Amino acid sequence: MKIIACYSNKGGVGKTASAVNLAYAYAQSGARTLLCDLDPQGASGFYFRVKPSKKLKEAKFFEDVERFTKAIRGSDYEYLDVLPANLTFRDFDIFLSRMKNSRSRLKKALKAVDGDYDVILLDCPPNLSSLSEAVFKAADHVVVPVIPSTLTERTFAQLVSFFEEQGLQAKKLKPFFSMVQSRKSLHGETMERMRKSYKGKFLETQLPFSTDVERMGVHREPTMAFAGNRPAGKAYRALWHELEKRT
Amino acid sequence: MSNSLLSCSEPLLPTDWPNLSKGLVAHVDADQETAKFVLLDCFDQSIRQSGRLLFESGGQLTLVQPDGVPVSQTAERSGNFVADLADGPVKARLADVDPLRCLLNLGEGEIDQQQVKLVDDEEKTHLRVQVLTFSTVDRATSLISLDPVRGYGKSLKLVRKKLAERGATEAAPRQIMDVLFPELHAYVAKPKLEYSQETTAYCAANRIISAYLSVARQNEAGTLADFDTEFLHDYRVALRKIRSVLSLFKGVYGAAATQDLKQRFSDLMAPTGPLRDLDVYLLERDYYFDMLPANLHEGLRLMFATFEADRSAVLADLTKRLKSAAYKREMADLEATFVPPGECIHGALGGLSVGDYAQKLIWKRYRKVSKIAAKIDDQTPDEEVHELRISCKKLRYLIEFFALQFDAAEIKALLKPLKRLQDNLGLFNDYSVQQESLQALISSGRLKGKTALMAAQSIGALISILHGRQLEERARVVQSFARFDSPETRERFRQMFHEKGPQL
């Protein structure tokens, strides 16, 4: 089982969009996939039409493994389940450590309900907190959408130095350029500069700025499901493919 | 997550759904036209017996598994054996079907399929339902399989409740066959015969013979249609068992009657021999090719071409015979003879009770097996090994005829070592018979012209390999019998058939 986090210390950069599409891509490839919506806003659950679970708000539910597994909802796609938003940080921390530990009660419980997963995707909220530290420790990959602008260039630099300061494995970071507008020369220049200074770090795939991503909210489906053969859909598939190759 | 399966004798219509799914919206994707379906199973209905249902419709094969989960694949196939199906999920799940048995069309009708998705106000699917409505001229039934989505158990419960109110009940796939084709009984190759304590040996013999006559008759149509080789095989086994009864139940019928009946059953068997021999070869085809190196394969191909040509001719002969008025008259005559109580002449021992008689017979046969075996060492001529094989077979038949008279676990404990011994003896015999008839094929002069030499070479190589295998099996016989002849087995035979009275 591997854990992939979609993370950025900045909001609105395409974390949720990539988490939703990557989860879909993994499930399509036959991997049993769980998408965990860790952002209280509940955007990824929304894209899969899954309503937030009320029961989950109760504080100590993680001590009750069965209740946790009951909160998981099957999506409308084969092999893809969703854990709707509402985790408190404490719960989440326990969740991650239990998912990592192959002998944990949580993993056993998931197995028992026929939901042992090959891939767990985390859609993270945008902050650098003790929550994100837990994510960085648990995840095998931290996928970071980076909009090629001067501002995000700085936020990404902050993230890299945070990793260094905390002694975290910087090689887990898998940044990719998001919302790329090829007409903007600034985008081109920024990408060239960043690829040079972070040699080999950035994924090759660039996600174009596309209404097909925005329209996920209208369709309430991943871009790949309704526009799989259009540029954005293809780019998400390429992103998945590249991620698979790098593991 | 496993499906659950319901059935409803009042067919479920697409328009029923709004009432079955309160709070949810049903998206129904129903067939526009009814399609034909063909129910498939082997002659022994092994698919139905294992709790499954297989049917073909619109170019698709669908297997409904015991838990109700249907799987489908293309129905395209090169023949009607499971091995002939295109690779796919249905074929993979039918791996347990006897490879010698072909799939038959056991019934037909019309089928309507509905795929239903029950969604909430945000169009999120809570439950998927597949409804298959099967109908024949005078019957109909719906098979409803519920495919729940994780985390939406409430909706599943609700729909189940509504369906139950609508008359649906928990179902097994095989029920479809019970409902649609109630007259379709499974073929049983070994009828289970039970006798009361008052049954006389004479009546028991009649019952056995009449049961196996019926087995033979049930195999006539399949033999004629040449569906698979098991029909003829079972036909022959049934007749062979009858002959065994006649010779084993000595004194039950009068001597003259016994003699006459044995002759009549031999006459029925005789015309089936050549076809069975060829079937055995053709079934072994792959095995023969595996035994020989590639440079001898051409000769094998020639040999099998000869066998195939022979088989058509021999099948035509047998077909003529089975269709003849004389044959039908003879079978009807025999059936009438053995209809209990039967009109056969009572022999001296016919009046014994079946329990006593069974014990006597089995004990006697067991002693005989032991006696023959005692003389066999590594030097004993093959004829005596064959005699042991035949005696074991008779012992096995006897135990099986009377199995229900004794404790089932005890019988099982006896049959297990016996079967193992028989496997060894059977292989020994097969290898020797095959060598003989291959030898006969070479000497027959039937292989002519340039190809003859090539075929003869391959056959020669085959014979020497078979000879080697026969020797290997022969070398095992003594040890094999020793294993069968354990103190426990001896004790068991003695207790069951020699000491106690009948156990009923």
Ligand SMILES: Nc1ncnc2c1ncn2[C@@H]1O[C@H](COP(=O)(O)OP(=O)(O)O)[C@@H](O)[C@H]1O
């Ligand atoms: N490649 C893209 N092209 C155009 N719009 C995008 C793209 N990626 C994301 N968006 C849009 O930007 C907004 C923020 O994206 P989202 O994935 O929710 O970001 P985050 O999770 O990082 O806050 C959403 O409205 C989304 O539809």
Ligand SMILES: [Mg+2]
């Ligand atoms: Mg988000």
